[in-house]
Amino acid sequence: xxxxxQSPKYxxxxxxxxxxxxxxxNLNHDAMYWYRQDPGQGLRLIYYSQIxxxxxxxxxxxxxxxxxxxxxxxxxxxxxxxxxxxxxxLCASRDLAGYTDTQYFGPGTRxxxx
Amino acid sequence: xxxxAQPEDQVxxxxxxxxxxxxxxxxxxxxxxxxxxxxxxxxxxFLLKYITGDNLVxxxxxxxxxxxxxxxxxxxxxxxxxxxxxxxxxCAVKGGWGKLQxxxxxxxxxxx
Numbered sequence: 001x002x003x004x005x006q007s008p009k010y011x012x013x014x015x016x017x018x019x020x021x022x023x024x025x026n027l028n029h030d031a032m033y034w035y036r037q038d039p040g041q042g043l044r045l046i047y048y049s050q051i052x053x054x055x056x057x058x059x060x061x062x063x064x065x066x067x068x069x070x071x072x073x074x075x076x077x078x079x080x081x082x083x084x085x086x087x088x089x090l091c092a093s094r095d096l097a098g099y100t101d102t103q104y105f106g107p108g109t110r111x112x113x114x
Numbered sequence: 115x116x117x118x119a120q121p122e123d124q125v126x127x128x129x130x131x132x133x134x135x136x137x138x139x140x141x142x143x144x145x146x147x148x149x150x151x152x153x154x155x156x157x158x159x160f161l162l163k164y165i166t167g168d169n170l171v172x173x174x175x176x177x178x179x180x181x182x183x184x185x186x187x188x189x190x191x192x193x194x195x196x197x198x199x200x201x202x203x204x205c206a207v208k209g210g211w212g213k214l215q216x217x218x219x220x221x222x223x224x225x226x
Contacts, residue, residue: 004157006157031212033213033214035216040123040218040219041218042204042216042217042219043158043204043214043216044216045213048211048212050211050212056211058213088155090157090158092158094212096212101146101163101165101212102148102160102163103160103212104160105150105157105158105159106157107156107157108155108156108157110155
């Protein structure tokens with residue numbers, strides 16, 4: 001899991017609540033990504049960011065929001081508009097300067113809606 | 115659009131036997147292909163990647179993958195499987211902006 005931390009490890013949300021998942025990296029990577037994992041569906045991209053103060057929607061951005069105020073941090077907010085948020089959420093980062101193309105992943109946050 | 119397919123939901127193999135996990139891809143242009151492994155309730159760990167060059171790519175933990183352009187495949191292999199190799203394996207292809215498109219995953223079960 002390298003230098004990427006995600007917190008909390010487990011998160012429980014009540015219907016109608018917004019929750020924020022933390023992702024921090026100390027790898028000095030420029031790009032950061034959020035994925036959602038559901039059984040049998042692989043990983044799907046929610047949002048990504050190549051640089052501070054800029055981010056783009058992925059394939060399933062509806063009901064989610066992000067910010068990128070610092071290079072090392074890329075928090076994800078799951079809003080009440082996300083109708084089925086129970087899933088495993090993974091954050092990743094990539095070094096653009098080295099052109100390695102490899103994404104490195106954090107340990108994940110498991111979100112459960114009660 | 116870039117995509118990968120993993121045709122097997124699960125692969126069962128006895129310890130000590132060769133392990134193969136299949137992946138086929140569909141891309142426009144030259145593919146950048148990756149293999150990751152995931153243990154229960156953990157993040158993904160990078161195993162290996164193909165960018166260009168030799169068709170046989172060697173990676174971590176004794177794994178290797180063979181890139182076959184004519185068959186559009188990138189199968190993951192290990193000559194002798196261990197019980198500790200039991201995990202979920204993902205194939206992925208790089209798209210624009212460095213985004214990865216993942217397959218659905220293949221569960222590997224290695225029995226003693």
